[in-house]
Amino acid sequence: MTGRYCSLTQAPAPAFTAGLGAERLGALVGGRRMWVNGTVLHYCFFDGQADASVIPVPGSGETRRVSWVGSERQRDVVRAGFGEWHDLGIGLSFVEVADRSEAELRVGFQLGDGSWSAIGKDALRTGINDRTMNFGWDLTASGGHGTALHEIGHALGMQHEHQNPYAAIHWDDEAVCAELAGPPHHWSRETTRDNILRKLSPAEVNGSVWDPQSVMEFAFPPGLILEPEEFRGGLNPPGTLSPADKEFALRWYPPLAARPALVPFRSxxxxxxxxxxxxxxxxxxxxxxxxxxxxxxxxxxxxxxxxxxxxxxxxxxxxxxxxxxxxxxxxxxxxxxxxxxxxxxxxxxxxxxxxxxxx
CATH class of the missing domain: 2.60.120.380 (Jelly Rolls)
Structure with a gap:
């Protein structure tokens, strides 16, 4: 994922009842986006001429349509990503469907729109004719499989690892904003803050220890991280599922056990x-x-x-x-x-x- 970063849209903060204790509130924040274990997540790919964004043509006052349809080779990379997460033995399963009305996850391939995904159950807030996940560059190129694993990690409820408050990363804020303002991202300072510089609350993160090898971690070039000192020369995660990634998935979605019967009128x-x-x-x-x-x-x-x-x-x-x-x-x-x-x-x-x- 070197040089290409996932850009997430910030969802509105949930409105919880005032006066909740810190422990109770933390549990709600940490678990609100997670699927119930045993859910079958259906995913589909956009494949029609109408499946496109309408974007302005700079300087012309006109618009053009940009397709969400990806090649079969790119779809195969995403399918392999779903398969790798499932093969960990998690209690979720993934089924590809053709009818988008049956799909909780709807995958597009709009080039230039960045790669991103709704986080966990936030996908259910998205209309059936809209994407819950997008891949904005060619997944058949180097690093494409890692990009697919990363976005599917978001769909499982995982956050960006470099925003983990336990990471204790000291950024050169101005250098980060300057790096992301240029190609290929062209991010605003607000987008950079939301996706790089902002620290998540401890309740939102994937674990209580920073995992620089996580598939949810970005690669950063030299000069952006001031501390820890060992990463001043850059950070280069392998783009594969780390042991901590696997532990997170299996903790929230363990293998399914035998189900006891729920008998009417019996607590x-x-x-x-x-x-x-x-x-x-x-x-x-x-x-x-x-x-x-x-x-x-x-x-x-x-x-x-x-x-x-x-x-x-x-x-x-x-x-x-x-x-x-x-x-x-x-x-x-x-x-x-x-x-x-x-x-x-x-x-x-x-x-x-x-x-x-x-x-």
Whole structure:
């Protein structure tokens, strides 16, 4: 990725209830973009003539269309990137689909628009006719596979590693802004600040130790980093998944375990730590309206899936993070079908037990 950097659009800060304790707020900030484990993420590539951006032609007052369609060779690089993350044994899986309305992740290849991705569940805020990920240079060139791994890392919820507050990087701010103001980026000072100089909060970062070998780290030429001294001559990560990258993915998305049954009118204790998840199978004995809800002083996200042809398909979700209520889902369930209930805990903030129940 030497000389070409990922540029992320800053999402609006979440509005949490005032007065939340620091530990509870940190858990919400750190987990709000993460997918529930076991999710099947469907991705598609744009492939039509209408799939394009309309951009101005400098000095002419006219516009032109710039395609989002990538070559099959470039698509293969992205497919290989999804495959490498999946082959770690994580609990997420990736399925390519042709219908963009079925895709949580929609991949474009607009040259000159930079490479970027929505972070984790922020992709769900994007309309079905828009990109959630873009590759702005040729992925078949050197470093292309690392670029694909990097952007997919964002789609899993990972942030830029050089913005880790534990990195203790002392930048030459003016040199960084001057470097990024020129080609090939042409970034404003604001974009440079947001993607390079700004430190993330400890709750947002991938780990409590800076990992200069991370695939989420940029390569920097000499003269931009003043401290640590060993990186004054430049920083050159290999563009591969580091041990810490793998640990992060497996911590948030561990291999799926056997699911106990969620029996109507019987409370199932959660006994989860912050960021952990419990999964249940629900097989209704009759067709009717059901309610699935969490209980206790806790911040959770509850997601309901229906198994179709062996694949869990999203039905409904509720997130009570930062509120005084508990997550609750109402849905009509059909006898003879199998459903999956996934409960991820942000944090428990009271002395009582947390649980999930359906009725």
């Amino acid at each position: 199932a204790p959660l006994r989860l730590g912050p960021g952990e998840q419990a999964d249940f199978t629900l097989e209704p004995a009759e067709t009717r309206e059901y309610t699935v809800a969490a209980f206790g002083d806790c911040d959770t996200v509850v997601v309901l899936f229906e198994e179709r042809d062996g694949e869990p398909r999203y039905l409904a979700a509720d997130d009570d993070g930062g509120s005084s209520r508990n997550a609750r889902i109402g849905a009509r369930l059909v006898k003879g079908r199998r459903y999956v209930v996934r409960v991820r805990l942000y944090s428990g903030w009271g002395p009582g037990e947390t649980a999930v129940m359906c009725w």
